[in-house]
Amino acid sequence: MMLLTQTHRVRLLRNGRNRDQDHAPVVKLFNPCGAVTWLFNALDPEDGDTLFGLADLGVGTPGLGVASLAELAAVRGRWGLKLERDRHFRAQHPISVYTRAARAAGRIVESGPELDAAAGVDTGSTTGVDTTTARAA
Numbered sequence: 001m002m003l004l005t006q007t008h009r010v011r012l013l014r015n016g017r018n019r020d021q022d023h024a025p026v027v028k029l030f031n032p033c034g035a036v037t038w039l040f041n042a043l044d045p046e047d048g049d050t051l052f053g054l055a056d057l058g059v060g061t062p063g064l065g066v067a068s069l070a071e072l073a074a075v076r077g078r079w080g081l082k083l084e085r086d087r088h089f090r091a092q093h094p095i096s097v098y099t100r101a102a103r104a105a106g107r108i109v110e111s112g113p114e115l116d117a118a119a120g121v122d123t124g125s126t127t128g129v130d131t132t133t134a135r136a137a
Helices: 006-017 069-074 095-105 113-119
Strands: 027-030 037-043 050-056 063-068
Touching: 006 037, 037 095, 050 069, 050 095, 063 069, 063 095, 095 113
Parallel strands: none
Antiparallel strands: 027 037, 037 050, 050 063
């Protein structure tokens, strides 16, 4: 499997030309034999190889950084397996939200209370009743 589709490459390069914006991750890559995960949201248009995004190397301290696409493509894990792209990943938030959530959780998260809190989603109601519209009888 290709790590990036042509559509991913175009979006990542576009984001790389506008680095001052808080772009949503475009692609999620992971090691199928380990806890390593990346969410990338930009590709350097000058070299076409340097990816920018959130990295979780499986040691409890995820953070923003860069990685070489060529080097990631060359990685071979256990049994010679390559890194893979999560074909079902669809970002719902900008990279800053995933970063705050990952730092709170100690790993990249795609749902749950850490992501909700980082996104500013109020999940305080446990009754399932929308208290903003509920009226007293």
